Amino acid sequence: MRYIAAKTADEAAGLLVDEPGLARILAGGTDLLVQLKSGLVEPDLVVDIKNIPGIRDVTPENGGFRIGAAVSAAELGEHKGVLALWPGVVEGVELIGSTQVQGRATMVGNLCNGSPAGDAVPGLVAANATVRITGPGGSRDCPVLDIPAGPGKTTLAKGEIITSVFLPARPENASDAYLRFIPRTEMDIGVASAGVSLELAADGAISAARVALGAVAPKVLLVADAATAIVGSKLEDGALAALAKACEAACNPIDDKRGTIEFRTRTAGVLARRAALIAYQRAGGSK
Amino acid sequence: MKSIHVTTTVNGEPAEFICTPDETLLDVLRNRLGLTGSKEGCGTGDCGACSVTVNGRLVCSCLVLGAEAEGAEITTIEGMASGEALHPLQRHFIESAALQCGICTPGILVAAKALLEQNPDPSDSEIRYWLAGNLCRCTGYDKIINAVKSAAAEMRSN
Numbered sequence A: 001m002r003y004i005a006a007k008t009a010d011e012a013a014g015l016l017v018d019e020p021g022l023a024r025i026l027a028g029g030t031d032l033l034v035q036l037k038s039g040l041v042e043p044d045l046v047v048d049i050k051n052i053p054g055i056r057d058v059t060p061e062n063g064g065f066r067i068g069a070a071v072s073a074a075e076l077g078e079h080k081g082v083l084a085l086w087p088g089v090v091e092g093v094e095l096i097g098s099t100q101v102q103g104r105a106t107m108v109g110n111l112c113n114g115s116p117a118g119d120a121v122p123g124l125v126a127a128n129a130t131v132r133i134t135g136p137g138g139s140r141d142c143p144v145l146d147i148p149a150g151p152g153k154t155t156l157a158k159g160e161i162i163t164s165v166f167l168p169a170r171p172e173n174a175s176d177a178y179l180r181f182i183p184r185t186e187m188d189i190g191v192a193s194a195g196v197s198l199e200l201a202a203d204g205a206i207s208a209a210r211v212a213l214g215a216v217a218p219k220v221l222l223v224a225d226a227a228t229a230i231v232g233s234k235l236e237d238g239a240l241a242a243l244a245k246a247c248e249a250a251c252n253p254i255d256d257k258r259g260t261i262e263f264r265t266r267t268a269g270v271l272a273r274r275a276a277l278i279a280y281q282r283a284g285g286s287k
Numbered sequence B: 001m002k003s004i005h006v007t008t009t010v011n012g013e014p015a016e017f018i019c020t021p022d023e024t025l026l027d028v029l030r031n032r033l034g035l036t037g038s039k040e041g042c043g044t045g046d047c048g049a050c051s052v053t054v055n056g057r058l059v060c061s062c063l064v065l066g067a068e069a070e071g072a073e074i075t076t077i078e079g080m081a082s083g084e085a086l087h088p089l090q091r092h093f094i095e096s097a098a099l100q101c102g103i104c105t106p107g108i109l110v111a112a113k114a115l116l117e118q119n120p121d122p123s124d125s126e127i128r129y130w131l132a133g134n135l136c137r138c139t140g141y142d143k144i145i146n147a148v149k150s151a152a153a154e155m156r157s158n
């Protein structure tokens, strides 16, 4: 194995493209190092991206924020602007691991590791976040939803690296929330999770919604029917029941000792309902 | 595997070492720099026995490559006491009997110090959440939490 700390994104992309063997990008390393040690991956080349200028910066852009791919969870959690605009995204990222893991883990690493249970991902999908990608063919933007391709897999081509995540601007009465279920209170893998982002009209009715579910399918789900179920409502009981039902209908989870299919499916609906209520309150809707 | 030459700072002192690309910072500290205070409990980020700070951030040194230490500032448990004078956290861990075998203790001390630097008066639940990534198999957590609290109180009064 060779280790190279790339000085630019283009250099990193070039190194990855030219590597005939197995290559891996290193961000926080909290997934990659565990995989290296267990022998799950044996890369010929590891390209550290943390020294690329700007890749650890959070920058305001068009009323939203551009977050460098190597910004750690701890750094993101300390950013008051991002926390105020997208609290649901930040709370998902802050659920990842312990204080020590937070010091290193990145949300892009969480996304690119490809776990269906990645805690950063549903919040980003609900937020309609996009990533900026540098690759051999130049630069492109892509919705976060289109990056996962199934457990451990992404749609990124050889040589492509994500350099930043963009969280867009949002109107005044809008907010989001993320909830997950784990058997413990800390340091565990989600059994089901939900991210909900809402915009409210002046009268408090929901004017736009995005509902994303984690850990209940081979990759994150954006559930359009769940959004439809609550748009126009003020989260009355009927709308919440329809939301949960739409979420349950979308689930296609695994069955294992941590959660049966029935349990994961029910829980996803319950979490979506609760996350919607939290997002609604944060957006200024009263209930 | 080609060796890498790394120049870094450990506990305020310049340090240099040679390591292989797959060697972790924990391995480097213990095997190349002779700093065996940081322990390996799991090697996978779960136990916190290897806790150090890198550029002021608390991390698991078992999940950092030695090569990543280039140009960084590292602090370890060995940098905690000043000469013979123990850090208040160290003293209170002894006085409160907050350790038995001691394997988890260096990591917990390094983590608790990082907590008190940003929050001098943490609540019980803030301490428990902050230390959730530090596992202890013998002492029981109450004594550890109490030791952190009494050290914090002493540090606030100074």
Ligand SMILES: Cc1cc2nc3c(=O)[nH]c(=O)nc-3n(C[C@H](O)[C@H](O)[C@H](O)COP(=O)(O)OP(=O)(O)OC[C@H]3O[C@@H](n4cnc5c(N)ncnc54)[C@H](O)[C@@H]3O)c2cc1C
Residues within 6 Å of the ligand: A024, A025, A026, A027, A028, A029, A030, A031, A032, A033, A034, A049, A069, A095, A096, A097, A098, A101, A104, A105, A106, A107, A108, A109, A110, A111, A112, A113, A117, A118, A119, A120, A156, A160, A161, A162, A163, A187, A188, A189, A190, B044, B045, B046
């Ligand atoms: C003790 C412990 C507890 C954990 N708890 C949780 C948890 O509660 N929830 C959770 O979701 N995860 C958890 N994790 C997993 C892990 O911490 C997260 O997935 C983390 O966000 C990964 O980020 P990273 O920067 O460390 O990724 P890395 O390990 O650096 O990278 C992960 C993968 O993504 C690729 N990659 C990284 N950056 C890029 C990029 N910019 N462009 C393209 N590809 C890239 C890498 O090549 C690698 O394949 C835990 C891990 C540990 C060790």
Ligand code: FES
Residues within 6 Å of the ligand: B039, B040, B041, B042, B043, B044, B045, B046, B047, B048, B049, B050, B051, B060, B061, B062, B063
């Ligand atoms: S040895 Fe590093 S966390 Fe256990």
Ligand code: FES
Residues within 6 Å of the ligand: B098, B099, B100, B101, B102, B103, B104, B105, B135, B136, B137, B138, B139
């Ligand atoms: S004192 Fe033995 S593990 Fe904590």
